[in-house]
């Protein structure tokens with residue numbers, strides 16, 4: 583299946599197809615006619631798919647790789663000098679291409695490198711985790727984390743192509759299957775009640791597996807439409823941040839070492855919906871629906887930290903505009919909206 587993200591001169595195709603990784607060189611040739619490619623990957627993903635991809639790309643291109651340690655802690659400034667050095671060593675120029683092979687960490691970091699190296703070189707996303715396939719590889723948000731907060735340094739920088747091969751999910755560790763389901767459930771909550779109901783009906787990842795390619799395509803299509811409407815995150819795109827106000831502060835609070843991104847988003851979605859229900863801002867009963875689905879997919883709904891301890895980090899949220907924090911709430915499942923407030927929205931002693 584092929585979709586196009588229509589962003590005028592920054593438009594690009596997304597392929598979603600089992601086994602497409604084996605055709606990477608052929609597909610990439612549709613958008614890149616240069617001679618050199620640098621693959622950026624992490625050690626885990628590279629050990630599964632790196633050499634085969636390199637062999638395939640080497641049929642058409644001169645191909646080298648740089649491999650970073652896996653894990654969120656690599657999405658940091660400290661990783662950048664080593665990656666820039668590898669690019670210099672391989673004599674990568676402005677006309678060459680970076681291929682990001684990995685989960686959201688690799689995609690966000692490699693995209694940031696592509697946006698900044700030589701003031702910008704082309705890149706292609708080959709996402710290998712559920713989270714990266716349904717969310718991070720599309721839309722051009724690239725970033726690194728700071729100790730003070732998530733994604734605080736970054737850019738909007740669109741890839742030239744996204745190649746999604748659901749077959750690679752066979753080797754994804756269970757924890758990251760769960761993690762990715764956090765963002766899948768998010769899409770149901772904000773935009774697609776039918777998707778939410780399918781997730782509810784399947785009741786587990788095992789049962790959902792037969793629908794996986796379609797579910798990935800549904801999520802990507804939602805993201806495509808949102809990004810086409812608001813590439814730079816000033817309106818409609820903020821809806822993709824449902825659950826993220828708390829999620830990012832939870833991740834930061836535990837130094838990116840405890841809850842994964844998808845787990846933190848799960849907690850954020852349930853907690854904010856619970857608060858919104860209490861304030862009469864969301865239809866009663868929706869938090870409970872969300873809790874049940876999150877738990878069916880083995881996701882957490884609370885973190886071991888009192889809410890007031892997170893408010894300092896909430897002050898740094900990128901959705902604070904003109905001193906007003908914009909949180910994303912649901913009228914009901916499938917129908918979301920942004921609500922301007924302050925950090926007092928989260929006043930309360932504990933997560934319930």
Ligand SMILES: NC(=O)c1ccc[n+]([C@@H]2O[C@H](COP(=O)([O-])OP(=O)(O)OC[C@H]3O[C@@H](n4cnc5c(N)ncnc54)[C@H](O)[C@@H]3O)[C@@H](O)[C@H]2O)c1
Nearest residue numbers: 626627652685686687710711713717718723750753754843
């Ligand atoms: N840019 C965006 O729009 C956007 C959207 C959502 C999330 N994110 C970011 O994405 C990051 C999280 O991404 P993630 O959950 O993919 O984490 P990740 O990149 O750390 O991948 C999770 C783990 O799975 C391993 N892995 C990935 N694919 C594999 C495969 N096919 N087989 C075996 N192992 C595999 C990785 O080595 C890693 O250990 C966070 O930093 C988050 O902020 C960005």
Ligand SMILES: O=C(O)C(=O)C[C@@H](O)[C@H](O)[C@H](O)COP(=O)(O)O
Nearest residue numbers: 717721723732733819822823826900
């Ligand atoms: O693409 C977007 O826009 C999103 O908000 C998707 C989120 O799932 C993702 O985690 C994103 O990186 C968050 O962006 P941020 O601007 O809140 O850092």
Ligand SMILES: [Zn+2]
Nearest residue numbers: 765826843847
């Ligand atoms: Zn996210």
